[in-house]
Amino acid sequence: MAEAERIIGTPDTPEAAGAEPEQDQQARSRGKRRVAVLFTVAAFAYALDLISKMIVVARLEHHEPIEIIGDWLKLEAIRNAGAAFGFGEAFTVIFTVIAAAVIVVIARLARKLYSLPWAIALGLLLGGALGNLTDRLFRSPGVFEGAVVDFIAPKHFAVFNLADSAIVCGGILIVLLSFKGLDPDGTVHKG
Numbered sequence: 091m092a093e094a095e096r097i098i099g100t101p102d103t104p105e106a107a108g109a110e111p112e113q114d115q116q117a118r119s120r121g122k123r124r125v126a127v128l129f130t131v132a133a134f135a136y137a138l139d140l141i142s143k144m145i146v147v148a149r150l151e152h153h154e155p156i157e158i159i160g161d162w163l164k165l166e167a168i169r170n171a172g173a174a175f176g177f178g179e180a181f182t183v184i185f186t187v188i189a190a191a192v193i194v195v196i197a198r199l200a201r202k203l204y205s206l207p208w209a210i211a212l213g214l215l216l217g218g219a220l221g222n223l224t225d226r227l228f229r230s231p232g233v234f235e236g237a238v239v240d241f242i243a244p245k246h247f248a249v250f251n252l253a254d255s256a257i258v259c260g261g262i263l264i265v266l267l268s269f270k271g272l273d274p275d276g277t278v279h280k281g
Contacts, residue, residue, distance in 0.1 A: 125200050127209040128216065135217025135256040140224065142252050143239040150241060162245045169229075169237035170249070182226065186234045189223040192216075204276035207267055212274075214260030221253030 146167050150156065155166035171182045196216045203209055222238050229236035240249040271279045 124203045124206060124209040127206060128196075128200055128203060128213040131210050131213025132216035132220065135214055135252070136220045136224075139217065139221030139251060139253040139256065142241070143221075143225070146239055146241045151239075155243065164243045164245075165241050166243040166249060167239065167241050168243075168249050170240045171235070171237040182236070183234045186223065186226040189219045189226065192219045193223065199274065203274055205267075205272060205274050207263065207272060208274040211260045211263035211267065214256040214263070218253040218256035218260065221251070221256070 146165070150165060151167040153167075155164040157164050172185070193216060196212050196219075199212070203212070225238040226236045227233055229239070231237070238251065238253075240251045240254070242251060242255075243249040273279060
């Protein structure tokens with residue numbers, strides 16, 4: 091967590107940053123909007139994931155897959171106790187702890203967030219992590235051991251869900267922002 095906070099690096103107080111009181115007021119206002127964006131994106135991603143999984147469990151589980159684009163893209167309900175691509179099914183508890191840690195880190199970093207693109211990226215990560223964590227906590231076989239509901243099945247690829255999509259999109263956005271030199275505190279660095 092300390093490394094993540096070091097990357098954010100935004101001073102907590104205006105005195106530490108050498109900002110004028112009026113500028114500090116604007117920065118705080120701008121920062122609060124970014125936090126609102128982060129949590130709005132997270133809530134939207136989480137709700138879409140949760141609703142889609144409820145529909146899949148109610149309508150698709152224990153039924154034949156639905157072909158969307160021939161056999162290239164199907165909707166097929168499976169339960170995944172492991173990580174991406176079904177790896178590590180014996181480590182479900184560890185994946186649960188990792189998801190919880192990601193959520194805590196994002197929540198802690200949110201107070202220092204002043205960049206809109208970073209707010210969107212972290213919101214996607216948070217919403218996706220919450221979606222899969224919900225499955226791991228509340229689905230069978232039990233708490234911390236639940237299997238994630240996956241249902242988007244492209245041909246020759248792993249079956250995934252909307253939470254996975256949000257996590258991947260958030261991760262890609264973070265990589266792009268890092269390459270562009272945009273920091274979560276809104277500053278731009280060259281290097």
